[in-house]
Structures are given as C-alpha cells and as structure tokens.
Amino acid sequence: MIIVLDFGGQYAHLIARRIKDLGTQAAILPYHASVDEIRKHEPLGIVLSGAPAAITEKDAIRPDMKIMDFDMPILGICYGEQLMAQHYGGSLATRGAQREYGKEEMQVKGKNGIFKGLKDQETVWMSHGDAVEKLPKGFTVTGSTRKCAVAAFENSEKKRYGLQFHPEVVHTKNGSKILENFVFRICGAAKDYSLKGLDEQLSIPIQKEVGKEGVLIAVSGGVDSLVTAALLHRAVPENLYCVLIDTGLMRKGEIEETSRYFQKQGFQHFEVVNAEKRFLERLQGILDPEKKREAIGHTFIEVFEEKARELGKKANIRFLAQGTIYPDRIESAQASGAAEKIKSHHNLTLPEKMHLKVIEPLKDLYKDEVRHLGEILGLPKERVWRQPFPGPGLAIRILGEVTPDRLSIVRETDYVYREEIRKAGLDKGVWQYFTALIPVKVVGVMADKRTYEYMIALRAVTSKDGMTADFARIPMDVLERISSRIVNDVKGVNRVLYDVSQKPPSTIEYE
C-alpha cells in the first residue's frame, strides 16, 4: 500500500491511479491526515501531491511534518517537492521567471535512484510558478530543464525524492517508469492488486446488506450508473428498481437506446420518466454554469423523489444505489480539505431528504476500473467504453441560457458530428468529442442574403484519463465534411470552429 497525500491538486488521483495500474494498492488521504492515521494503513511509501496553492503564500497548507521522520520513502511532486525542499533547509524562488506550463526537456543527471533506466534527456510535463532555488544539505540534483535548475532532487540515504514535474500525467513520457522505480525498487511494494473476481467481491456485501428489501437507482445511460445497475442486477435482480429520467438534455436517440438496452437485458422494474418540460422551465433565464447545474440537480431530485414515493407505495424500498466513483468523492472535496471544486456533482446531494440508505458499490474505483468491471459483468463493449457524458447533459454545452431552439441546434450538430466521426472510423481513438453552441451571432451569406447566426465549436480530445488532454488530429477532409454538413443541414448555424486547445490550460468541457 502506497499513501498519496492530497494537497488539493487534481493530480492526486492520477498518482493513485498510476500506482494501482502498476499493480499495487494505493489510497488518497487528505494532506492533514495525522501520523497515526497514515500508520494505520501500513504504507510502504508516501507520495506528496501537487497543489493549486503556492507554497510561498502566507497561509500555505502543510501536512503534519512529523511524517518526515518516517523511515519510509517519500516522493514529493511539484508542491510536494517544494515542501520537502523547504523542510530540509532549501529555499524557493517565487512566481516569476521560472514558471513553466506544458512539455519541457529535462537533462537527467542521476540515474541510480528514481530515474534508473531513463535516457539522458527526457520529456517531462511541468505546471508550476514557484521553484526550488537552493538545494537542502545532503541532497543532489538529479534533473534540470532550460528554465528550472532543480527539476528533480534526491537524498538516497534518507530515501527522500523530489520532482518538480508531474510523472503521473501521460505527457511525461517515462512517467510510469519513474513511478515504477519508486513503488517497487525504492519502496519494495509487491504486485498484488488486480481486478479479477471484482464482480464477486462486490456482489456479496450487497446481497448481505440489501437482503430482500428494494433498491432504487437512477440510470442515466452513462457508464457509471449502468455498471452499478448491472452489478445490482447480478446481486439482487428481483429487488432492483431502475428509473431513467428524461431531462430533455440528452443526446439524440439516447433515451430510446438506453430503454431498449434495459428491456433487452431483462431488468424487471425499469421505467422512463419524461420531465423535459419541467427541466426547460427551470433553466429559463439562467446564464451561470453553476446555477444551471444547481437547477438541474434540484429538478432531478424533485422528479426522482416523486417517482421514488410513487414506487415506495408499491414496493418496500430501503436503499438508494448510486454510481459514485472514486474521483467524484475526491473532487467534491471529501478526501481533501483544499481541493478546488472543479465540477459540482449532484450525485452527492441527491439522497439527503430521501430517508434511504445510500449504497455506492463503485466508490473506490476509477473510471477505467469501472469499465473493466463492466466487461467482467458482460456488458457490451460499445456501452462500457462509451465516451463520458456530463450529468447536466447538453445544458452545459450551450454557453449561457438554455432554450428549446438552442438545445435542438446543439443536439442536431452533435448528432452530425458523432455520425461523421464514426463513419470516418475515428470514434475509437478519440477520448471524447462533442459540439458546443456559442450563442453569439456572426455574419454569414446564403443565396446572396446576409445571415446572422450562431457559431458551433467542435471539441475532440485524446486523453488517457481526462485529467490532461490534447486536441485530436482529425483529418482535414473529415473536418471539412462535418463543417459543411452542419452549416447546410442545421438551421441557425453559419460558422463552425475546431477547438485546438489542450487541457490544461483549457478544459475538455466548456462550462
């Protein structure tokens, strides 16, 4: 077991994920976890994650510094590295000249420790303003970049390692190798973690807990709720009640497709609730993305509650199952006191008033693991590996107010886009792709008449994990076809834009 202390950087997850992928168990603890709490997990090593804050700021967060007295290896990444440097008597330079964002070339200067097996020059991924200026006593520099003299350091005697870059993101080419060195060579962990038999492992406690009482679940068509439903269907087939709420914010054909699937799979209690009108009414006049999410979340709960009460009259429902996965819990700042809220998740606010006991069978799994579990459960590949689709649906792919007209435009363009991407055989290689409506009218010309219409942005990214992403290199002739089809077939659009931004500093979604 390796412990990752989370200083609020969204990369903490990636670190844990990479370690699990390597075949060893990892857990995330908040940065302020006590020494005793950490000891309880019996870790073989500790990783200190990055953070959104600068360590040179006045109220910078710090862990219980007694961890530095541990006789186990510690790896500090970015913020963690700087923390370590400061603790051992080094000094930092504040935000400015050394700032680096994105790929950099690092000269590898020490290959005996964490960089064993690497080349003399390695591509690494940086995201920092501050940097270590003066090295603490007893430490040596093991890597430097153009702007950053101390890109990596170590003290092999104390087993302390610091990296200014992020080995956990895919853009650091040999990042896995570096983590592997740390976890196995330095910490001496064993390869003892795998997904085999996970379906059995997860089913048994559900059967025990639920017994003969009813379980209610809201399915969305997305992977997480689908795998949760499938798992419950395996564990307690007769007591499972599935509800699909049609928010009117889904993609074209999605409700029909999902319903067909559930019916075909023999789910005994499956129902679709059409609430399109209510959602649209509640979204009227709302421009702010967070307010949109709130409105959708509240409406969702309201509709779901009504349905639950109705079902409660017929069946003895005592449990509410949710497709919460590990990152959902951390991003909403449960594990870490400092994580900046990147997205709000209605998953977590839903059960409050329901007087039902919540079960979240996937709560310790990452997305990839959920997908593998889905495959183990025999779900069709194309559903399991479906691209992510946000809870608030098409509503957050319209920048600004959601109206029926705009919804219809974004839905149609999304459909054309998906169809062309699939026809071109690109859907497998792309992580996520969708259209976003920019509600600003610009000039165009059609049959000698001037038009003022909306712009549509095409987003397509490649990614391993959604944490970092690059824009997909879609062949130009495919882009041309998509653009022509959209402006010709979808009324209300006269300009198509292809998003060429990387995440970070952009994001995949727009709101």
Next chain:
Amino acid sequence: MIIVYNFGSQYAHLIARRIREMGVHAIIVPHHTRARTIKKLKPDALIFSGGPASTWSTSALLPDPDLFKLNIPMLGICYGQQVLAEMLGGEVVPGRAAEYGKETVFIDDFSGLFKGLKGKEHVWFSHGDAVEVVPKGFKVTARTRICPVAAIENHEKKRFGVQFHPEVEHTEQGMTIIRNFLRMTRPKKDWKMNDVSRQLIKRVRKQVKKQGVIMAISGGVDSLVTAAIMKQAVPKHLYLILIDNGLMRSGEVELIKEYYQNAGFPHFEVVDASPLFLRALRDVTDPEQKRRKIGHTFMHVFDTKAKELKKYKRIRFLAQGTIYPDRIAGTHTPLAAIKHNRHHIIRSEKMKLKIIEPLAEFYKDEVRVLGRQLKLPKEKIERHPFPGPGLAIRIVGEVTKDRLEMLRSADDIFVHELKKAKRYQKIWQAFAVLIPVRTVGVMDDYRTLDFIISLRAVNSKDGITADWVRLPPGLMETVSNRIINEVKGVNRVVYDVSQKPPSTIEYE
C-alpha cells in the same frame, strides 16, 4: 464593352472582373437602368447577374422590357437566367431545386456556351428557385441531378442562361464558358493595364496644377497606390495624414510611419486619436453601429486636421483611394472593406474641396498591377486585406481597451508563427478574432473563466468565395499554446473551419 446588370449579387463584380481579365472593358449598372441609356452606351453584350430576389414574388426585380428590343446578346446567370425565362414567356418555380455548393452538371449541347467542355462538369450553385418552363425558341443545354434546367440557349438571338455561377473559381471550366460567350458576341479588346499608371499621373498633374491635395492614408494597398500616384504627380503639394484609431494591429502604425517617412513623402503626419475612438465605441455591440461610430469619429478627426492645414496652405483637393467596387451601390462589397467615402464627399463639399479618385475605375488586382508598375514594395502591395474598422470588428460585441490588447497580442502571435513557418505569404488572409464568451479552463490547478480566440486563415482568389487553410496540426498546437500561455484573459483557442459561403471571412 460588356454591361453587367446588377440584381444585387455579391458576384456582379466578379463577372465584370473576369471579362476585364480577358481584355474587354466591363462596367456594372443598377438593375433599373433604362434601355435608352444602354442604347447610348452601345455595349457588345449584356449580362444579368444573380441576386437574392425571386421573379415570382411581388418584390421581384425585373429590368426594362425594352432591353429585349435592342437586339443585344444576353447572358443570364442564376437569378439572371430566371429573369430571362420569366420575361420571355417561361416559368420559374420556388424552392423546387435548392442547391448550394459544388454539383455535377450534365451537358447536352456543346455548340454554344459549352464548346470544348466534357459531358460532366463540376460547377458551383447557390439557388433556391429554378426555371421550370423554358421560353419559346430556347432549348435546355444542361441539367443536374435535381435541377432539370441548369442552362438554356437561344442560338439565333444569342441569348443564354446558366443556373450556376461560371464566374466563381469553384466552377472549374467557368472561364471557358465566359470566353465562349465573348466569342459569340465578338466585343472589341479595349481594356489593357499597360501604361495606365503614367496616364493617371499625367491626368492628376493636369487637374491639380500647383494647388494643395490632402489625403488620409490607412496602410492599405488602395491608399498606398493612390498616394504614390499623387506623389509622382504633385510631389510638393501632397499632405498625408495617418489617423491612428487605436484599432490597428500590433506595430502597424509604426510600420506605416516608417515607410512613408523613408519613401520621401514631404508632408506626412500622424494623428493619435485612439482615445476618441475608444470613447465612441463604448457600450456599442451592434456591428453596423460600430462601423458608423468609427466612420463619424474618423471624419471628425480628419476634418479638424484638414481645417487646421487649410489655414496655412492652399488646399483645394481631397484624394481618396476609392476603387471600383466601393462605388457600385447595391453590390455587396465585403462589408468589412467599406471605406468612408460618402461621408467624405458630403464633408468635402462643405469644405469646398474637390475629390480626386485616381483608382475609381479599377479592381483590387488591377490596383496591385498599378502598384507594381509604380515599383512599390512587394510586401506592401501583397499585404493581407485589413478592414477599415480594424480590430473593432474582430471583437464580436463590445470593444474595450483590454479586449483590443488581448486580440492584438493573439493576432500578432498567429501572424508571427505563420511567417516563421513560411506560410503567411501563401495565404489570402489570416487573423485572430476575439469571442468574448467565457468558458472554463484550469491553470496551475486554479479554475479560470476566460475568453475564446478564433483563428481564421482562408485562401481565396477574390474574397468572394473562400476556403479555410489546412494548417498542419503541429502549427495550430504551437499557436494555441502560445496564445493561451502568453495572452492573459484567453484560455481557449479554436480554428475556424467554415467556408464562404455560407460563412464569411470576417465575423461582423
């Protein structure tokens, strides 16, 4: 000479240009021009342009019926073909065969317009209505998958119609079709650009004599060529004014200044009026309103300067870089290129100045030929077009100092990287646009809500139809990363993949 009847098509100019390229003079007249006026001009043929109207509607634009008594060869293009059909006893129906963009046309008759073409040709359409019943004496010479009357001919009377647009470059054999039409109408070859610059200089010298000429320059080709002609004609009496409106690109004012100062223009002055323009643009979001505000402010600044000069100098003339498309009302000059002409004329009457427009008869590429004859620097003549209202119309919505700053930096990065990759010269027009809509991003683990920059790069022969440039993804990545990292307030970059039509090159 060929006369083009303009029914409000953006392509009317293109038709005239194509004919001039073949050495025949062509002019454009409004669609209501009377037959007796035409008779006096003695044209060799008439061409009816396309247009947004419908012949069957109450707002149809139809020409003087007496034209058909003149016995002049005619070619109707798109709406023009429908006009021919309607007025000669055929029938046009709405919405039956809408076609936009490239189509394959099947040709059935190779004796007239289509001599030398193949049985199948790629042509470019933009129509909703179509001819259904062909008038007497005409036969159908081409059709498409959905449009049975794609071209008609009456050989005897030399009247021709095409539903598609031979004048746009996407019609592969368009020039052959126009050449065939000219072959059958046999006009005089009376349009040559040789030696024109010398004639123009002579004419100006004769007109101005030793009186003063004032002129506003912009850094664009038209005003540069005009200024060069004026300088050669009356070197000592030319007063140039560059109004810095604060809406120019990065380093542009300095560059223009440097050029005019070093090129030996004796009286050259820069007026920094950027605060005035910014104030005028405050809270203005409508594109037309923006243009008006900029136009008014420009006139105001220029007038003030002109009056000041007039106190000391004997200024009698106002020179302008007006070119042919600027003068033709009712044609869509690309909006962005509109100059402040009409205001000028009104104001100059008040100031008792006479207008000189040496380029008034010429198209842009002809102006460039003149520029070459005058030995002006190549990079100045081949500069990408830049609209009069400048960066103001490349900010979608309100113009503020901060937004201008963002756009200027982003545009500079884009152009710089294109030049570094040796692509700038091969592109018709490339620029950045600021879309002031906020989207989410994440930087240094913080959430950001910033604006979008759109990159536009198009290739075109004439600015009327345009296609987006296939830039290598690596180059887009570099530009995108640099903009997001270096321009504060921007966290997303998109690349425009829209063709014109139905999009346009500019955004407002």
